[in-house]
Amino acid sequence: MAGAGTAPPLVTDVDGTLTDDELRLDPRMGPALRAWDGPVVLATGKVLPFPIALANYLGLERTVIAENGGVTFVEATDDLRVHGDREAAQAVADAYVEAGYDLGWGVADLPNRWRETEVIAARDRPLEPLRDLAAEHGLEVVDTQYAYHVKSPTMTKGKGLETVADALGYEPTEFVAVGDSTNDVSTFERAGTAIAVANADDAALAAADHVTDDTFADGFLEALDRVDAGEW
Ligand SMILES: O=C(O)COP(=O)(O)O
Numbered sequence: 639m640a641g642a643g644t645a646p647p648l649v650t651d652v653d654g655t656l657t658d659d660e661l662r663l664d665p666r667m668g669p670a671l672r673a674w675d676g677p678v679v680l681a682t683g684k685v686l687p688f689p690i691a692l693a694n695y696l697g698l699e700r701t702v703i704a705e706n707g708g709v710t711f712v713e714a715t716d717d718l719r720v721h722g723d724r725e726a727a728q729a730v731a732d733a734y735v736e737a738g739y740d741l742g743w744g745v746a747d748l749p750n751r752w753r754e755t756e757v758i759a760a761r762d763r764p765l766e767p768l769r770d771l772a773a774e775h776g777l778e779v780v781d782t783q784y785a786y787h788v789k790s791p792t793m794t795k796g797k798g799l800e801t802v803a804d805a806l807g808y809e810p811t812e813f814v815a816v817g818d819s820t821n822d823v824s825t826f827e828r829a830g831t832a833i834a835v836a837n838a839d840d841a842a843l844a845a846a847d848h849v850t851d852d853t854f855a856d857g858f859l860e861a862l863d864r865v866d867a868g869e870w
Protein backbone atom coordinates (compact mmCIF):
# COMPACT_ATOMS: atom_id res chain seq x y z
CA MET A 639 0.00 0.00 0.00
CA ALA A 640 0.92 3.62 -0.33
CA GLY A 641 3.10 5.37 2.22
CA ALA A 642 1.86 7.69 4.97
CA GLY A 643 -1.05 9.77 3.77
CA THR A 644 -0.15 9.34 0.14
CA ALA A 645 -3.13 7.35 -1.10
CA PRO A 646 -6.02 9.15 -2.78
CA PRO A 647 -9.42 9.11 -1.07
CA LEU A 648 -11.35 5.99 -2.00
CA VAL A 649 -15.09 5.54 -2.47
CA THR A 650 -16.17 1.95 -2.87
CA ASP A 651 -19.36 0.08 -3.53
CA VAL A 652 -20.09 -2.87 -1.23
CA ASP A 653 -22.29 -5.59 -2.79
CA GLY A 654 -20.59 -7.21 -5.75
CA THR A 655 -17.35 -5.30 -5.13
CA LEU A 656 -16.18 -6.20 -1.60
CA THR A 657 -18.16 -9.46 -1.63
CA ASP A 658 -18.48 -12.59 -3.72
CA ASP A 659 -21.46 -13.30 -5.98
CA GLU A 660 -23.50 -14.50 -3.00
CA LEU A 661 -22.83 -11.27 -1.09
CA ARG A 662 -20.42 -12.85 1.38
CA LEU A 663 -17.85 -10.27 2.51
CA ASP A 664 -14.34 -11.25 1.46
CA PRO A 665 -12.17 -11.66 4.59
CA ARG A 666 -9.27 -9.80 2.97
CA MET A 667 -11.26 -6.55 2.88
CA GLY A 668 -10.53 -5.54 6.49
CA PRO A 669 -6.74 -5.65 6.19
CA ALA A 670 -6.76 -4.11 2.70
CA LEU A 671 -9.02 -1.19 3.62
CA ARG A 672 -7.32 -0.51 6.97
CA ALA A 673 -3.99 -0.34 5.13
CA TRP A 674 -5.32 2.22 2.62
CA ASP A 675 -3.51 5.43 3.49
CA GLY A 676 -6.33 7.83 2.72
CA PRO A 677 -10.01 8.26 3.54
CA VAL A 678 -12.28 5.31 2.71
CA VAL A 679 -15.97 5.91 1.99
CA LEU A 680 -18.37 2.95 1.80
CA ALA A 681 -21.11 3.75 -0.75
CA THR A 682 -24.01 1.34 -0.96
CA GLY A 683 -27.66 0.88 -1.80
CA LYS A 684 -28.13 -0.75 1.58
CA VAL A 685 -29.68 1.08 4.53
CA LEU A 686 -27.43 3.11 6.86
CA PRO A 687 -27.01 0.42 9.56
CA PHE A 688 -25.29 -1.88 7.05
CA PRO A 689 -22.29 0.30 6.09
CA ILE A 690 -22.07 1.66 9.65
CA ALA A 691 -21.83 -1.88 11.03
CA LEU A 692 -19.49 -2.88 8.23
CA ALA A 693 -17.16 0.05 8.96
CA ASN A 694 -17.24 -0.81 12.67
CA TYR A 695 -16.32 -4.43 12.14
CA LEU A 696 -13.71 -3.65 9.50
CA GLY A 697 -12.08 -1.09 11.82
CA LEU A 698 -12.70 1.87 9.50
CA GLU A 699 -13.84 5.40 10.22
CA ARG A 700 -17.60 5.56 9.70
CA THR A 701 -17.89 7.64 6.55
CA VAL A 702 -20.67 6.23 4.44
CA ILE A 703 -23.17 6.80 1.66
CA ALA A 704 -26.29 4.65 2.15
CA GLU A 705 -29.55 4.15 0.21
CA ASN A 706 -27.86 5.18 -3.06
CA GLY A 707 -27.17 8.65 -1.70
CA GLY A 708 -30.41 9.02 0.24
CA VAL A 709 -28.49 9.04 3.52
CA THR A 710 -24.91 10.16 4.24
CA PHE A 711 -22.81 10.15 7.39
CA VAL A 712 -19.34 11.57 8.04
CA GLU A 713 -17.95 10.58 11.41
CA ALA A 714 -15.17 13.21 11.43
CA THR A 715 -17.70 16.04 11.27
CA ASP A 716 -20.57 14.19 12.97
CA ASP A 717 -22.65 15.03 9.90
CA LEU A 718 -25.71 12.82 9.33
CA ARG A 719 -27.96 13.85 6.45
CA VAL A 720 -31.14 12.36 5.09
CA HIS A 721 -31.55 13.77 1.57
CA GLY A 722 -35.22 13.00 1.08
CA ASP A 723 -38.05 10.93 2.47
CA ARG A 724 -39.75 7.63 1.77
CA GLU A 725 -43.26 8.89 1.14
CA ALA A 726 -43.41 8.63 -2.67
CA ALA A 727 -41.53 5.30 -2.78
CA GLN A 728 -43.88 3.91 -0.13
CA ALA A 729 -46.87 5.00 -2.22
CA VAL A 730 -45.41 3.05 -5.14
CA ALA A 731 -44.88 0.00 -2.92
CA ASP A 732 -48.42 0.25 -1.57
CA ALA A 733 -49.87 0.47 -5.09
CA TYR A 734 -47.71 -2.50 -6.19
CA VAL A 735 -49.07 -4.59 -3.32
CA GLU A 736 -52.58 -3.31 -4.02
CA ALA A 737 -52.18 -4.60 -7.59
CA GLY A 738 -51.51 -8.09 -6.24
CA TYR A 739 -47.70 -8.17 -6.14
CA ASP A 740 -45.43 -8.27 -3.12
CA LEU A 741 -41.94 -6.91 -2.49
CA GLY A 742 -40.54 -10.38 -1.98
CA TRP A 743 -38.93 -10.11 1.44
CA GLY A 744 -41.50 -11.90 3.62
CA VAL A 745 -43.48 -10.50 6.51
CA ALA A 746 -40.49 -9.07 8.41
CA ASP A 747 -39.40 -7.15 5.27
CA LEU A 748 -35.95 -6.55 6.77
CA PRO A 749 -34.44 -4.90 3.64
CA ASN A 750 -36.97 -2.05 3.98
CA ARG A 751 -37.37 -1.94 7.75
CA TRP A 752 -34.78 0.80 8.36
CA ARG A 753 -35.03 2.38 4.89
CA GLU A 754 -35.65 6.13 5.01
CA THR A 755 -35.65 7.39 1.40
CA GLU A 756 -36.42 4.42 -0.89
CA VAL A 757 -38.26 1.11 -1.01
CA ILE A 758 -36.74 -1.99 -2.60
CA ALA A 759 -38.21 -5.12 -4.20
CA ALA A 760 -36.61 -8.49 -4.83
CA ARG A 761 -35.37 -9.09 -8.37
CA ASP A 762 -37.63 -12.09 -8.89
CA ARG A 763 -40.66 -9.75 -8.65
CA PRO A 764 -42.31 -8.38 -11.84
CA LEU A 765 -40.36 -5.30 -12.93
CA GLU A 766 -42.68 -3.66 -15.47
CA PRO A 767 -45.57 -2.84 -13.11
CA LEU A 768 -43.06 -1.52 -10.58
CA ARG A 769 -41.47 0.73 -13.23
CA ASP A 770 -44.88 1.96 -14.38
CA LEU A 771 -45.99 2.83 -10.85
CA ALA A 772 -42.65 4.49 -10.08
CA ALA A 773 -42.93 6.64 -13.22
CA GLU A 774 -46.45 7.69 -12.19
CA HIS A 775 -44.93 9.03 -8.96
CA GLY A 776 -41.94 10.71 -10.61
CA LEU A 777 -39.56 8.02 -9.36
CA GLU A 778 -37.21 5.55 -11.04
CA VAL A 779 -36.40 1.87 -10.51
CA VAL A 780 -32.68 1.11 -10.36
CA ASP A 781 -31.51 -2.48 -10.73
CA THR A 782 -28.30 -2.91 -8.73
CA GLN A 783 -28.02 -6.61 -9.73
CA TYR A 784 -29.12 -7.43 -6.17
CA ALA A 785 -32.46 -5.58 -5.80
CA TYR A 786 -34.86 -3.19 -7.53
CA HIS A 787 -34.62 0.20 -5.83
CA VAL A 788 -37.62 2.54 -6.11
CA LYS A 789 -36.09 5.96 -5.59
CA SER A 790 -36.02 9.60 -6.53
CA PRO A 791 -33.69 10.25 -9.48
CA THR A 792 -32.33 13.25 -7.56
CA MET A 793 -30.69 11.03 -4.92
CA THR A 794 -27.62 9.18 -6.17
CA LYS A 795 -24.38 7.86 -4.75
CA GLY A 796 -22.62 10.55 -6.80
CA LYS A 797 -24.61 13.33 -5.12
CA GLY A 798 -23.78 11.66 -1.81
CA LEU A 799 -20.12 11.75 -2.75
CA GLU A 800 -20.35 15.52 -3.24
CA THR A 801 -21.70 15.89 0.31
CA VAL A 802 -19.16 13.55 1.87
CA ALA A 803 -16.17 14.87 -0.09
CA ASP A 804 -17.01 18.43 0.95
CA ALA A 805 -17.19 17.40 4.62
CA LEU A 806 -13.83 15.64 4.33
CA GLY A 807 -12.22 18.61 2.57
CA TYR A 808 -11.75 16.99 -0.84
CA GLU A 809 -13.12 17.51 -4.32
CA PRO A 810 -15.02 14.52 -5.75
CA THR A 811 -12.49 14.48 -8.60
CA GLU A 812 -9.74 13.59 -6.12
CA PHE A 813 -11.45 10.28 -5.38
CA VAL A 814 -10.81 6.84 -6.81
CA ALA A 815 -14.15 5.04 -7.17
CA VAL A 816 -14.67 1.28 -7.45
CA GLY A 817 -17.99 -0.40 -8.18
CA ASP A 818 -19.99 -2.96 -10.11
CA SER A 819 -23.42 -1.63 -11.07
CA THR A 820 -25.71 1.00 -12.53
CA ASN A 821 -25.97 2.59 -9.10
CA ASP A 822 -22.22 3.30 -9.22
CA VAL A 823 -22.34 5.26 -12.50
CA SER A 824 -23.07 8.58 -10.74
CA THR A 825 -20.01 8.03 -8.53
CA PHE A 826 -17.89 7.10 -11.55
CA GLU A 827 -18.96 10.33 -13.29
CA ARG A 828 -17.68 12.49 -10.42
CA ALA A 829 -14.57 10.62 -9.29
CA GLY A 830 -11.22 11.35 -10.93
CA THR A 831 -10.55 7.65 -11.45
CA ALA A 832 -13.44 5.21 -11.94
CA ILE A 833 -12.78 1.48 -11.81
CA ALA A 834 -15.29 -1.28 -12.53
CA VAL A 835 -14.65 -4.80 -11.30
CA ALA A 836 -14.87 -7.36 -14.13
CA ASN A 837 -18.27 -8.66 -12.97
CA ALA A 838 -19.80 -5.17 -13.43
CA ASP A 839 -22.96 -4.60 -15.45
CA ASP A 840 -22.88 -2.87 -18.83
CA ALA A 841 -23.67 0.60 -17.45
CA ALA A 842 -20.83 0.47 -14.92
CA LEU A 843 -18.40 -0.95 -17.48
CA ALA A 844 -19.27 1.83 -19.94
CA ALA A 845 -18.83 4.57 -17.31
CA ALA A 846 -15.52 3.26 -15.93
CA ASP A 847 -12.06 4.56 -16.85
CA HIS A 848 -10.60 1.12 -16.11
CA VAL A 849 -11.89 -2.43 -15.74
CA THR A 850 -10.08 -4.99 -13.62
CA ASP A 851 -9.09 -8.40 -15.01
CA ASP A 852 -10.43 -10.16 -11.92
CA THR A 853 -14.00 -10.25 -10.59
CA PHE A 854 -15.55 -9.32 -7.23
CA ALA A 855 -13.13 -8.91 -4.28
CA ASP A 856 -10.18 -10.15 -6.36
CA GLY A 857 -10.96 -7.34 -8.78
CA PHE A 858 -11.21 -4.83 -5.95
CA LEU A 859 -7.79 -5.81 -4.58
CA GLU A 860 -6.38 -5.62 -8.12
CA ALA A 861 -7.80 -2.09 -8.40
CA LEU A 862 -6.11 -0.99 -5.14
CA ASP A 863 -2.81 -2.49 -6.28
CA ARG A 864 -2.93 -0.80 -9.69
CA VAL A 865 -3.80 2.60 -8.17
CA ASP A 866 -1.06 2.12 -5.58
CA ALA A 867 1.43 1.26 -8.31
CA GLY A 868 0.55 4.47 -10.18
CA GLU A 869 -0.69 2.45 -13.15
CA TRP A 870 -4.27 3.84 -12.79
O1 LIG B 1 -28.34 -2.53 -2.04
C1 LIG B 1 -28.13 -3.02 -3.17
O2 LIG B 1 -29.06 -3.41 -3.91
C2 LIG B 1 -26.75 -3.11 -3.71
O3 LIG B 1 -25.82 -2.62 -2.77
P1 LIG B 1 -24.44 -1.98 -3.29
O4 LIG B 1 -24.75 -0.61 -3.75
O5 LIG B 1 -23.53 -2.04 -2.10
O6 LIG B 1 -23.95 -2.86 -4.40
Ligand SMILES: [Mg+2]
Pocket residue numbers: 651652653654655782817818819
Ligand atom coordinates in the same frame (compact mmCIF):
# COMPACT_ATOMS: atom_id res chain seq x y z
MG1 LIG C 1 -22.71 -3.13 -6.00
